[in-house]
Amino acid sequence: MGRASDLFLVLLVLGSSFVAYNVVTMIIHYSSSQNLVVDSMDDGLLLDPIVEKPKNLKKQKTTRAPFHIALTATNAPYGQWQCRIMYYWYKQKRNLPGSEMGGFTRVLHSGRPDNLMDEIPTVVVDPLPPGLDQGYIVLHRPWAFVQWLQQATIEEEYILMAEPDHIFLTPLPNLAYGGHPAAFPFFYIKPEQNEKIVRKYYPEEFGPVTNIDPIGNSPVIIEKNLLAEIAPTWMNVSLKMKQDPETDKAFGWVLEMYAYAIASALHGVRHILRKDFMLQPPWDLETKNKYILHYTYGCDYNLKGELTYGKIGEWRFDKRSYLQGPIPKNLPLPPPGVPESVVTLVKMMNEATSNIPNWDSSS
Template sequence: ADADADATASLVEQGLMEEDEFGSHHALGLGASRGTEDDDDDVDPSLYDEEEEDECHESPNTEYWGELSKGVLANGNANRADTARACCESCKKNDVVCNAWVWDPSSKACWLKKTTTYQPPAYDPAKITFTSGALHPTQPRYAAIAKSKRDREDPPFCLHTMITSNGQPYMNWQTRVFHQTWREASQTRGSPLRHFTRVLHRTKDDELVNEIHTVRIDPTHPECDRGCDYAVKDRARAIAEWTKLPDARRCSHVLMAETDYLFVRSPPPGVLLEKGHSYGFLFGYIIPWHADAMPASREFTQFMQREGTWRKGLKIEDVPQSGNAPQVMHVDDLAKVAPTWADLVEFGEDNAVIKKVFGWVRDMYAFDFALASVGIEVHYPPVPFNKLMVQPPADVRLGAASFMHYTWSPILSDKTGATRWRFDKRQFQGAAGSSPDFVALEEQPLPPRWDPKAGYKLQAGEVVTEEGLALMTMMAEAFNGGVRALPGKFPEGYDSLADVANARTT
């Protein structure tokens, strides 16, 4: 204990850790800005070369599914357009009943459609000759408050990236790599990325507190320190507690992220929206009103009605198809949403129906119900127009995205059936990435080069295109770049496996 106290005192003296008014110590690791002159200044969006969004969202070799619009010339054979842009304009003129369009460049047919969910369009350069698009709801950008007019409580216009962790080795090696890719992206001219915080829901510090700015919150479920049946059950409550701290108000907006993300560029300032609006990601498997989901959705709504958090007139169809990450929202909105989210997560952990029906995404559903209860409108343009995330190999184009989620674990084989490449984060544990204690990270092999004769396929039989292979290669290169950028083989402040193991057990 004396050795730990001496180490903490040394870190405070070096400026790598600070003590708050309650006597708690918080790491000020790499990427944390402390006492710099521009901490209170707004990000200047004009410095970022952000393209103006095209409301037509034109995408070649795609087709949007949806019902044909009613009451307009929806049938493409009766509604000709010389160009894709003209087809889009036809949809815009009938925007009450049209929000998606499909144009055939050969026949000039223009189909007008109405879709209730903005799922990514079907995309296949080899088979689809159509060009299509969708008219997404307008995203109201946040108007930064001038520094001279801000109250003391008003944070500066910028984006604070926040992740959560229970400190398990499996999450910690992911965190180290993600943090390095964030650091590089944050150096982009005009980037809104300014601060990075790891919210650690754990009973004691772990080996990363010297390397990454960390705020530790005592968990509701301390048994999760050593692993539990649902590792994120403390996440919502920890975020709710974090929003009460000054650390949460270092920027106007928070990007809630996951440890298994990889930045490939900075998100544009345009993802910072007005209060009452958030910029998220549409998950096709989150459908609160689906017949299979309804038993659990009713459990949530009945609980919220008893608690008085279900707004009058709110319908299950109003619950968004998103999740807590990735999500960009004003810190004041997050402070409103998080307590209800945390209550729903705790309720779900004691509810057999919710655990069975919603499974491992039950805290994502809980977040969506909390968003609806507060009245936050989520904007989530589909890939390739989403400015936050893609998930290779499910997505084959980077599009407008800023980071990748490497959760789908592609396994690439050729026409002979031989495995040519795999990228499975779950196999990194105990191998190149981690172990029950800690193993230094290593770079991972890249996919093979494109060969049109190789017949590349994924594990479920999906044909791999040259474009899709290029995106998977970019993902692996981003991971390796993060590994190379690490400050050392071991986390900051440690020189051996024994040191790391000791930090986790004492």
């Protein structure tokens, strides 16, 4: 990489520091180069046939490498009930054989404590100043991680960046390998198809846009020190993207995901792409050989068990139906014919709500 590239990255990192300084000021004022794709849960890293593993990954790890689970959240009821369910399943899976799950932190970017402080390990950080997110609440995430990494004492050397709507299906090992973080590949993150916009933040001297992995920041397992380097750049790129009308229009609700992918590439970081890291019903039909269930999409079916996506079904589960309070206990099971992934989701929801104390409208 030439001098121009080095200068750009220095300026960007300095810009990140400058943005961070300005954010703090405003808060006070307002009071290896290869794309690694892994198909299955296999310690030998079953690879997509067109992809090879870098030489420095040929050796299998022989020691445990615990990782800390961190998720950013608000104090809104919608996020609170999801965090409670996620934390329940973390506790169920953490100490099982095969797990390398370490400590847990909810990074609460409301700027003040809430009523879950005694239930879930939590660190309170500041939100962005009013109006800076332009209604895009996910923009608080990189700023929350910057603050948390600066102030927290984290025993583990690795961090899993997770989200409230994640459920651990099985004990999760550390899928990262040294300086290669592990991430889930999203089909809708397409740097090559958006090269004109991407080049605003990833100049040509850094290399082809294929250096940018098709990922977001979650789920990602990454070395703590590496994340501390990337996070300010991630924040800076996110803010710049949101302030650019063309980028904002093109990337929409996945803007912050692109920002993390680009920030990682600017630091020369490539991720091991683990297809088995996560599944997303209703599109993924089975939970077999998957680690995390992500219930971001609505699940709508008729009584014949047929998917009616885009149309409210006779049977449905959609987390957005519960914006003002927690899901009820004992959700009805789907009708016969609905995929196993959706049935598992409902059963795990019901188990959690039956065992979490004080699961009611006061959550």
